[in-house]
Amino acid sequence: MYGVCGCCGALRPRYKRLVDNIFPEDPEDGLVKTNMEKLTFYALSAPEKLDRIGAYLSERLIRDVGRHRYGYVCIAMEALDQLLMACHCQSINLFVESFLKMVAKLLESEKPNLQILGTNSFVKFANIEEDTPSYHRSYDFFVSRFSEMCHSSHDDLEIKTKIRMSGIKGLQGVVRKTVNDELQANIWDPQHMDKIVPSLLFNLQHVEEAESRSPSPLQAPEKEKENPAELAERCLRELLGRAAFGNIKNAIKPVLIHLDNHSLWEPKVFAIRCFKIIMYSIQPQHSHLVIQQLLGHLDANSRSAATVRAGIVEVLSEASVIAATGSVGPTVLEMFNTLLRQLRLSIDYALTGSYDGAISLGTKIIKEHEERMFQEAVIKTIGSFASTLPTYQRSEVILFIMSKVPLPSLQHPVEAGRTGENRNRLTQIMLLKSLLQVSTGFQCNNMMSALPSNFLDRLLSTALMEDAEIRLFVLEILISFIDRHGNRHKFSTISTLSDISVLKLKVDKCSRQDTVFMKKHSQQLYRHIYLSCKEDTNMQKHYEALYGLLALISIELANEEVVVDLIRLVLAVQDVAQVNEENLPVYNRCALYALGAAYLNLISQLTTVPAFCQHIHEVIETRKKEAPYMLPEDVFVERPRLSQNLDGVVIEFLFRQSKISEVLGGSGYNSDRLCLPYIPQLTDEDRLSKRRSIGETISLQVEVESRNSPEKEERVPAEEITYETLKKAIVDSVAVEEQERERRRQVVEKFQKAPFEEIAAHCGARASLLQSKLNQIFEITIRPPPSPSGTITAAYGQPQNHSIPVYEMKFPDLCVY
Numbered sequence: 156m157y158g159v160c161g162c163c164g165a166l167r168p169r170y171k172r173l174v175d176n177i178f179p180e181d182p183e184d185g186l187v188k189t190n191m192e193k194l195t196f197y198a199l200s201a202p203e204k205l206d207r208i209g210a211y212l213s214e215r216l217i218r219d220v221g222r223h224r225y226g227y228v229c230i231a232m233e234a235l236d237q238l239l240m241a242c243h244c245q246s247i248n249l250f251v252e253s254f255l256k257m258v259a260k261l262l263e264s265e266k267p268n269l270q271i272l273g274t275n276s277f278v279k280f281a282n283i284e285e286d287t288p289s290y291h292r293s294y295d296f297f298v299s300r301f302s303e304m305c306h307s308s309h310d311d312l313e314i315k316t317k318i319r320m321s322g323i324k325g326l327q328g329v330v331r332k333t334v335n336d337e338l339q340a341n342i343w344d345p346q347h348m349d350k351i352v353p354s355l356l357f358n359l360q361h362v363e364e365a366e367s368r369s370p371s372p373l374q375a376p377e378k379e380k381e382n383p384a385e386l387a388e389r390c391l392r393e394l395l396g397r398a399a400f401g402n403i404k405n406a407i408k409p410v411l412i413h414l415d416n417h418s419l420w421e422p423k424v425f426a427i428r429c430f431k432i433i434m435y436s437i438q439p440q441h442s443h444l445v446i447q448q449l450l451g452h453l454d455a456n457s458r459s460a461a462t463v464r465a466g467i468v469e470v471l472s473e474a475s476v477i478a479a480t481g482s483v484g485p486t487v488l489e490m491f492n493t494l495l496r497q498l499r500l501s502i503d504y505a506l507t508g509s510y511d512g513a514i515s516l517g518t519k520i521i522k523e524h525e526e527r528m529f530q531e532a533v534i535k536t537i538g539s540f541a542s543t544l545p546t547y548q549r550s551e552v553i554l555f556i557m558s559k560v561p562l563p564s565l566q567h568p569v570e571a572g573r574t575g576e577n578r579n580r581l582t583q584i585m586l587l588k589s590l591l592q593v594s595t596g597f598q599c600n601n602m603m604s605a606l607p608s609n610f611l612d613r614l615l616s617t618a619l620m621e622d623a624e625i626r627l628f629v630l631e632i633l634i635s636f637i638d639r640h641g642n643r644h645k646f647s648t649i650s651t652l653s654d655i656s657v658l659k660l661k662v663d664k665c666s667r668q669d670t671v672f673m674k675k676h677s678q679q680l681y682r683h684i685y686l687s688c689k690e691d692t693n694m695q696k697h698y699e700a701l702y703g704l705l706a707l708i709s710i711e712l713a714n715e716e717v718v719v720d721l722i723r724l725v726l727a728v729q730d731v732a733q734v735n736e737e738n739l740p741v742y743n744r745c746a747l748y749a750l751g752a753a754y755l756n757l758i759s760q761l762t763t764v765p766a767f768c769q770h771i772h773e774v775i776e777t778r779k780k781e782a783p784y785m786l787p788e789d790v791f792v793e794r795p796r797l798s799q800n801l802d803g804v805v806i807e808f809l810f811r812q813s814k815i816s817e818v819l820g821g822s823g824y825n826s827d828r829l830c831l832p833y834i835p836q837l838t839d840e841d842r843l844s845k846r847r848s849i850g851e852t853i854s855l856q857v858e859v860e861s862r863n864s865p866e867k868e869e870r871v872p873a874e875e876i877t878y879e880t881l882k883k884a885i886v887d888s889v890a891v892e893e894q895e896r897e898r899r900r901q902v903v904e905k906f907q908k909a910p911f912e913e914i915a916a917h918c919g920a921r922a923s924l925l926q927s928k929l930n931q932i933f934e935i936t937i938r939p940p941p942s943p944s945g946t947i948t949a950a951y952g953q954p955q956n957h958s959i960p961v962y963e964m965k966f967p968d969l970c971v972y
Contacts, residue, residue, distance in 0.1 A: 171205050173197055174211050176236055186233050191675035194234070195241050202418055205242055206341045209235070210254030216257045220264065228269065232257070232276050238282055251292070254280065262300045267314050270304060274321040274328075281328030293331050298347050300326030303355035305387075315802050319383045321356055324886040326351050327390040343402040352409035358387035360417070360425060388432060390716065395436035403437065403444040420466030430470050434477040442577045449474060450493045457500055458510045459526035464497065465532040472536035476543055484656025486545065489551055495559055496587070498533050499908070501526050502581045530585055538592025557613050560586045580622060587617070587628035594635040602712065604674040605636050611676060617697070618683045623692040630700035633680075637707045646703040649749065649787040651756045651775050662761075669712045677717060680708070681724050688728045688747060689737050693790050698746050705754050709761060718762060719819070719828050725751045726812050727833035733804060745797050748785035752778065755810055766818035776809055783807045869930055 176190040198205050216231040235254050253390070254276075256859045261273030277297065306324030309315035330351070333342040340350075361384065382846040398406050410429060414876055419425050433445060452695035458464055504510060523736065541552055561579050577751040599605035606614075634643055654659070687701060709721060726754070731737065732747035739747075759771040775786065783789040784798040785808060812830065820826025906914060 168207075170194075170197065170201075170208050170840050174208060174215070174234075174644065178215075178227055178230055182224065182230060186230050191234060191237060192555065195237060198238055198242055202242065204236070205250045206253065209250040213253040213257045217260055220260060224599070225266070225269065226634055228261070228421065229272060229325055232261070232272055235277050236276055239283060244438055251280070255292075256298075258298055259300075262297070262304075267318055271317060271321045271708070273361050274301070274304075274325045278328040281332040294333060294342075295347075297325065298342075298350055301329065302350040302354040303637065306357055316383060322354065323358060323383060323386045323390055323615050326354060326392065330390070330394050333686055334394075343398070343405050345405055345408070348405045349409050349412075349476070352391075352406065352415045355391045355394075355573040356410065356413045356429065358383040360419070366397060376617055391432060392436040395433055396438075398437060398441070400444070402442060403441050404448065407433065407445055407448045411448065415456075419468075421460075423466035423469050426470045427473050430474045430556065434474050442474075445492060446471070446475060446478055450490060453493060453497060453563060457497065461501070461504075461522065461529040464501075465525075465529040467788065468494070468497075468529065468532045468536050471638060472532075472539050475536070475540040484515070485631070487548055487552065488555060490540065491555060494533050494537055495556065495589070498530060499582060502578060502585065506578055506581070534585065534588045534592055538587045539597065541593040542596060546597075549597060550599070550604065550640055553590065553597075554607070556586055556590050556593065556611055558618065559612050559614065561591075564617055580625075583617065583620075583622075583625055587625060588634065591632050591635065594632050597636060598639060599636075600639075600666070601668045601771065602637075603675075606672070606676070608676075611679070615683045618687060623690070623691075623693065623694065623697065626690065627697055627700060630697070630704055634700065634703050634707060637704070637711050639711060642707060642710055643703060644679070647705045648700065649702045649753045649791050651753055651786060651788070653755060655760045660710060665712060665714050665717075670714055673712050673714070673717050676721060681720060681728050681833070685724060685727060685731075685782055685833070685835050688750070689731055689739070691737065691739050693742055693743060693746070698750050700754055702750055706757055709758055711831075713761075715824055716828075719825055720833070721831040722755070722758065722815060722819075722830065723812075725754050726810060726815070727812060732801075735801075735807065741797050741799065742790075742795060743754070744801050745790045745795070749790040751810065752785065753787045762819075762822075762880045764819060764822045766821070767815065770818060771810065773937040774808065777807050779858070785953075875949050 156395055158277050161180070173190065177187050177194055179187055194208070204512045212231055212235055216228055219225070219227040219231065235257065238250070239254065258273045258280075261269045261276075264273075265268060265889040299321045300904075304318050304325065307315050307318040307322070309318060330342060341347075383648040395406060410433070414420055414426050414429070424569060430445070431448075434442060437445065449467065453464065453471065456467060471490075504521050505523050508521055510521070544552065560583055597605065614632065618626055622628065640663065642658075642660055645658045645660065676894060684701060684704065687697070692696070705721060705725070709718065713721070728747050729751045732739070732751075735744060752771075755771050758777060778785045782798070782804070784796055785833045789796045793853075812832070816826045816829035819829055
């Protein structure tokens with residue numbers, strides 16, 4: 156019975172007859188459209204037959220593939236595509252299984268045309284939205300096969316391009332089909348991402364190969380569409396754009412591994428391009444996840460070649476700038492901490508010459524210039540990222556970097572030995588460079604916020620160091636903070652302009668916050684400027700920085716009191732060059748004369764006091780005629796013209812303090828203060844300069860002149876401070892701190908553990924004690940106490956007390972709050 160049915164077509168099932176009728180006798184005639192319409196209508200009318208139709212079509216396709224009847228294969232796939240587009244019933248899942256089985260059969264073929272045909276059918280299927288979910292469908296084979304097609308190495312360039320593009324389209328179809336369906340296989344699993352992402356990057360990497368062909372102008376649009384690199388970029392952007400928060404890590408890790416395996420960090424062009432695509436494709440709130448991945452990868456490659464680390468840092472720089480426009484989140488200090496740690500490691504590598512700290516037979520030798528390139532890349536990254544941060548975060552970063560600078564003080568010990576000194580010096584220079592990058596362009600209206608006390612103290616401490624390069628960085632950092640109107644470049648060269656209006660300076664009135672800042676920190680700034688001027692290792696750049704700092708203080712932070720102090724400071728610098736107690740070289744003395752002339756010329760025109768301007772102009776003209784070596788035009792040039800004898804400088808060449816105080820006093824300035832010479836006060840910061848070894852005996856002559864008795868001209872004997880006295884003072888201070896800490900601990904413990912009644916009684920006793928002291932004070936103010944010199948007898952024989960003014964009384968410590 157069954158054999159008869161198989162031979163007689165009329166007795167065959169209807170769905171088989173309909174399927175057979177869509178195939179023509181000659182495959183070149185293509186699909187029989189009328190019969191295809193009948194098959195479609197039948198499938199829609201009897202959806203329960205759809206799975207059988209698919210199974211029979213699959214059977215015919217497999218048979219035709221085996222017999223190399225590729226024309227019928229194409230007809231079968233076309234019929235399957237039309238049925239998929241038309242049918243959306245609940246039974247379509249079984250039909251899809253047959254369809255995917257046929258697509259897999261085509262992809263397994265060695266014929267490129269069949270691979271492309273199967274891929275196109277899969278892409279059409281991927282664009283169909285199914286009405287019912289599938290719980291058991293797997294796409295593992297398709298991910299593997301499409302990824303393999305992306306790496307095609309066919310001999311024919313055109314066929315290879317088509318196969319690669321088909322592979323990319325197939326991966327794109329898999330992503331679209333599965334990425335938003337939680338019931339499908341999780342395409343974000345590492346096993347899938349490790350195949351999809353490298354395949355796309357591989358085609359992005361070979362963009363120049365596709366562009367090596369020179370298409371004719373007529374064929375150019377078509378060739379552009381057939382470019383695998385552009386298609387891979389679109390697919391990668393779509394993939395990353397669909398990534399959720401928890402999937403970013405699995406998508407980024409294959410990128411890092413691919414760049415490692417193919418050594419693509421060193422040219423860094425492709426790596427930067429990849430991460431630009433990533434940063435612009437993902438959601439902005441996920442940007443910090445990418446930054447964290449890069450930071451972790453940088454740490455993991457801390458012992459890699461400097462060129463590799465530099466490439467990662469360059470990519471991090473580009474990515475962080477893009478991420479800053481979105482959301483960086485808590486990674487700000489983490490990023491800077493990682494970069495500063497890598498900077499320290501690089502310094503150690505450059506000093507030791509190896510990654511292990513000791514050179515052996517198997518140790519990889521480090522090239523110092525490569526490490527230097529890496530350090531510059533890190534500093535550039537720190538600056539570029541910091542420039543995108545808001546003011547409050549930038550201030551935190553500045554304080555964070557400054558806290559990492561090693562200072563030679565008792566609170567911040569540095570390493571001993573020559574290697575330790577080199578490491579400390581390089582670390583100081585690199586961190587100050589980083590700080591300069593961060594502070595460049597920093598805008599803050601309130602100088603108290605921009606330069607808080609703890610930061611300014613540490614920064615100015617480094618200004619006292621012996622290293623000339625470090626001092627220059629400190630001056631540049633101060634200038635970048637103070638310059639809020641972009642006037643710095645106008646003072647890049649030192650000169651005595653007859654009219655400063657050509658500079659077009661931007662000058663605003665000194666705000667109240669700036670006045671408070673200068674009242675608190677002005678003497679500290681003046682002192683460090685004065686001490687910096689006395690350094691014998693100063694070069695032209697140092698004097699240019701000092702001139703810029705003085706000029707910017709005069710423009711940004713100056714009121715009448717500040718102007719007076721700055722003039723006193725510059726006149727004191729002129730005295731340093733004239734007296735020469737420091738035994739400065741001739742160039743440094745001439746430079747100090749020239750610096751004073753340039754600044755006084757500037758400040759005289761800023762104050763617009765005619766008599767002051769006239770005096771400065773007269774001295775400058777006299778110097779031009781008889782002593783040009785005391786002017787910046789002859790000193791701060793490539794070949795300075797100096798005088799060999801500066802000991803016989805006549806008074807006409809000098810700016811006279813008496814004359815300046817006279818002319819400015821007539822214009823409302825404090826003439827009494829102008830008459831006082833500027834004398835910096837020595838502080839504990841001098842020990843940070845490293846000019847004296849701690850083991851040496853330090854003898855500081857502290858002379859205190861009594862001003863309460865003018866008729867007494869003799870001075871108090873100088874107190875000699877030696878190493879032993881300093882050591883004793885330090886030990887005593889430590890003991891006092893320990894006692895205070897123990898007392899506080901006892902008080903806290905008492906209030907935590909003592910019963911309430913005891914605490915109440917203690918507080919009541921203190922209150923009564925306070926009241927009794929106040930009663931004593933009130934009684935003293937009403938009835939003056941007896942004189943300490945004794946009593947005198949009045950006319951009536953009774954003792955009479957001398958009264959003491961209230962402002963001379965000594966009150967108990969309890970009343971001082």
